[in-house]
Amino acid sequence: MTSFRTLAAVAALCALALPCPAAEPDARVAWATHCATCHGSKGKAPARYAAQGVPDLNDADWQSMRTDKQIRALIADGSKGTQMEPFKARLTAAEIDALVKLVRSFKPAK
Numbered sequence: 851m852t853s854f855r856t857l858a859a860v861a862a863l864c865a866l867a868l869p870c871p872a873a874e875p876d877a878r879v880a881w882a883t884h885c886a887t888c889h890g891s892k893g894k895a896p897a898r899y900a901a902q903g904v905p906d907l908n909d910a911d912w913q914s915m916r917t918d919k920q921i922r923a924l925i926a927d928g929s930k931g932t933q934m935e936p937f938k939a940r941l942t943a944a945e946i947d948a949l950v951k952l953v954r955s956f957k958p959a960k
């Protein structure tokens with residue numbers, strides 16, 4: 851059901867600003883696979899998740915409140931008592947680093 855839209859989103863992101871290096875783990879694929887359900891294809895959570903307190907990762911205030919280290923730790927270890935699960939068993943360290951960069955690339959829609 852979501853697969854076409856997800857693929858389209860990945861393709862769109864690849865076609866846009868970011869380079870698509872084959873050698874590095876592709877954060878956009880990891881994002882589409884593991885994160886987009888709850889965080890949206892571009893970091894803005896769908897309404898049902900936003901209502902549960904999932905922050906809009908495009909928000910400049912949110913971005914300024916978090917260090918890369920905190921984002922990395924959150925992806926690796928999750929947020930206890932929420933649906934944000936730890937991903938360190940499912941993603942490599944390089945994939946998590948790539949996801950931190952991807953999260954940092956989210957910006958408010960113009």
Ligand code: HEC
Pocket residue numbers: 880881884885886887888889902903904905907916921924925929932933934935937949953
């Ligand atoms: C099942 C739903 C779900 C999935 C899948 C999910 N998240 Fe989350 N995420 C959440 C929720 C809920 C929160 C809010 C956690 C909280 O309030 O502490 C959150 C919060 C976050 C935050 C912000 C935390 C903060 O410090 O403000 C980041 C960054 C994040 N997730 C990244 C990711 C990444 C990267 C993935 C994929 C590897 C992912 N999430 C997958 C539900 C999810």
